[in-house]
Amino acid sequence: MTVKSDRAKATGGTERRAYPVQLEVRAQGNGAAVVEGYASVTEQPYEMWDWIGSYSEVVRAGAFAKTLSENPQTQLLLNHGGLSMAYTRAGTLRLAEDSTGLNIAADLNITRGDVSDMVTAIRDKNVDEMSFAFRVPVGRSLWSPDYDERSILEVDIHRGDVSVVNFGANPGTSVEALSMRGLDVDRLDPAAAAELLARLQKRVAPEPAPTAGHPLTLYLAQAEALGL
Secondary structure, eight states, rough: OOOHHHHHOOOSSSSEEEEEOOOOOEEEEEEEEEEEEEEEEOOOOEEOOOOSSSSEEETTTTTHHHHHTTTOOOEETTTTTTEEEEEGGGGGGEEEEOOOOEEEEEEEEETTTHHHHHHHHHTTTTTTTEEEEOOOOOOOEEEOTSSSSEEOOEEEEEEEEEESSOOOOTTTTTHHHHHHOOOGGGGGOHHHHHHHHHHHHHHOOOOOOOOOSOOHHHHHHHHTTEEE
């Protein structure tokens, strides 16, 4: 339990989540198109991973209410990078929370090559996922008593983005690295250390552990070398 409780300490900074969604393109004429979809879904648990293993996460209904009421500056991107394709501040990106989740509608200028390529890929159904970059305000996520489920009660998308993505990158990667940096191994009790060792053995040791040396130190070194 001590190791799992460190999950609550590892959250912070910008996070990203990706979802398979239905993206729709409507031609507007004059080199314009409208893309609609959902950058997030609410009340639908999904699996996450960190350095301990898997856990369940769910964005709760109403999580977007406060940030949307504050007129956040949010941009539509492709794979969380490149030039903005639509922007709330310009009125070309509209965001709203409904019973499904965070709905987006973007007015796009398809005379731009990168925008045209993205719209074509959506029409051809070669991309069908969206993601969003956000922060969780302090105290606005809750963990279950066994630290196997995280409920996100509120998100902040000001100066974040909603993105059309090929595939969502593993959302646990940045949390995983932060967790290892913030873990004080020397202060773990024996049971927690044993749990950590077992998990590291399963993840980074395809062969039996060598007999020489301290096994916990060895596996932590291997995990660090692998960027875990």
